[in-house]
Amino acid sequence: MTKKRKIYITEVALRDGSHAIAHQYTIDQVLKVAKALDEAHVPYIEVSHGDGLAGSSLQYGLSRTDEQELIEAAVSVCERAKVAVLLLPGIGTMKELKQAANLGAKMARIATHVTEADVSAQHIALSKELGLETVGFLMMAHMAPVEKLVEQAKLMESYGADTVYVVDSAGALLPHEVKERISALRQHVSVNIGFHGHNNLSLAMANTLVAIEEGATRIDGSVRCLGAGAGNTQTEVLIAVLDRLGIETGVDLYKMMDLAEDMIAPILPVPQEITRDSLVLGYAGVYSSFLLHARRAAKKFGIDSRDILIELGKLKVVGGQEDMIMDVAAKIAKEKV
Numbered sequence: 115m116t117k118k119r120k121i122y123i124t125e126v127a128l129r130d131g132s133h134a135i136a137h138q139y140t141i142d143q144v145l146k147v148a149k150a151l152d153e154a155h156v157p158y159i160e161v162s163h164g165d166g167l168a169g170s171s172l173q174y175g176l177s178r179t180d181e182q183e184l185i186e187a188a189v190s191v192c193e194r195a196k197v198a199v200l201l202l203p204g205i206g207t208m209k210e211l212k213q214a215a216n217l218g219a220k221m222a223r224i225a226t227h228v229t230e231a232d233v234s235a236q237h238i239a240l241s242k243e244l245g246l247e248t249v250g251f252l253m254m255a256h257m258a259p260v261e262k263l264v265e266q267a268k269l270m271e272s273y274g275a276d277t278v279y280v281v282d283s284a285g286a287l288l289p290h291e292v293k294e295r296i297s298a299l300r301q302h303v304s305v306n307i308g309f310h311g312h313n314n315l316s317l318a319m320a321n322t323l324v325a326i327e328e329g330a331t332r333i334d335g336s337v338r339c340l341g342a343g344a345g346n347t348q349t350e351v352l353i354a355v356l357d358r359l360g361i362e363t364g365v366d367l368y369k370m371m372d373l374a375e376d377m378i379a380p381i382l383p384v385p386q387e388i389t390r391d392s393l394v395l396g397y398a399g400v401y402s403s404f405l406l407h408a409r410r411a412a413k414k415f416g417i418d419s420r421d422i423l424i425e426l427g428k429l430k431v432v433g434g435q436e437d438m439i440m441d442v443a444a445k446i447a448k449e450k451v
């Protein structure tokens with residue numbers, strides 16, 4: 115790791131972490147956490163329902179607080195940090211994106227399944243029109259071969275994205291797979307490259323470092339690992355590691371450690387760790403956000419959540435198909451009788 119480059123961190127605990135707490139953020143929590151992140155000089159703070167704008171629904175989980183109020187709260191306490199929002203076309207619409215921009219969001223991350231970048235064209239165009247920094251977010255990146263990922267990233271670049279992310283939604287990518295993906299993007303796209311990892315196989319940090327080594331400059335982290343599944347690359351640890359490597363993030367390490375310990379740990383229902391079922395997410399290549407849904411279904415049908423996740427992995431179920439979780443659980447339970 116010899117090149118001295120600046121890495122721009124996006125903190126995702128107030129969005130990806132929403133999955134881990136069943137979308138129960140309060141305004142008070144967002145005010146405190148966003149203020150502390152701003153004071154620690156984190157450049158981007160993502161705030162939305164876990165499944166992005168307008169995610170609050172029976173299918174994805176109802177939010178305790180309207181996300182636009184959470185966005186407004188975060189914007190109100192950020193002096194330097196830019197508030198980002200996530201939007202999955204088909205869940206979120208132009209209306210919510212405009213509303214978030216009016217409230218002061220400065221970045222939009224338009225997320226699609228790794229093979230479906232074409233559905234992001236209008237949303238990326240609107241985001242640019244609204245003057246937002248715009249990210250194309252290619253989810254479930256382990257599900258497509260490198261050439262496909264490159265093709266899809268080029269589409270997002272052609273629509274106007276400033277950055278394209280490789281998103282390891284399932285925490286399933288191995289370090290050499292991250293390396294080949296980021297390296298291919300470096301060769302074929304001119305925009306910034308980002309990486310978003312999940313720690314289900316305990317590889318989030320290793321994969322993030324490989325991504326940086328290969329040229330990614332936009333990196334996601336979640337403080338105290340507050341993200342879906344086993345969480346994301348742990349932000350405060352990443353800041354420390356990058357500092358040791360001589361890579362600049364501009365983020366204050368002590369302030370991040372204090373935030374993790376004093377504010378985030380009390381929010382967590384249980385400490386974020388790699389449990390048997392979050393491990394299976396990475397092993398079977400299943401969306402990290404499916405974890406709590408699978409646990410609920412397992413409880414309801416008296417079966418093992420791992421069996422549900424393995425089956426979902428075999429079926430290659432992707433985001434938006436959350437209703438399949440109950441169906442699969444019911445089928446497994448029936449077969450057991």
Ligand SMILES: CC[C@H](O)CC(=O)C(=O)O
Nearest residue numbers: 130164165253283403433
């Ligand atoms: C459902 C949206 C998803 O949580 C976005 C994301 O963070 C990922 O795919 O990892």
Ligand SMILES: [Mn+2]
Nearest residue numbers: 130283310342
């Ligand atoms: Mn994620």
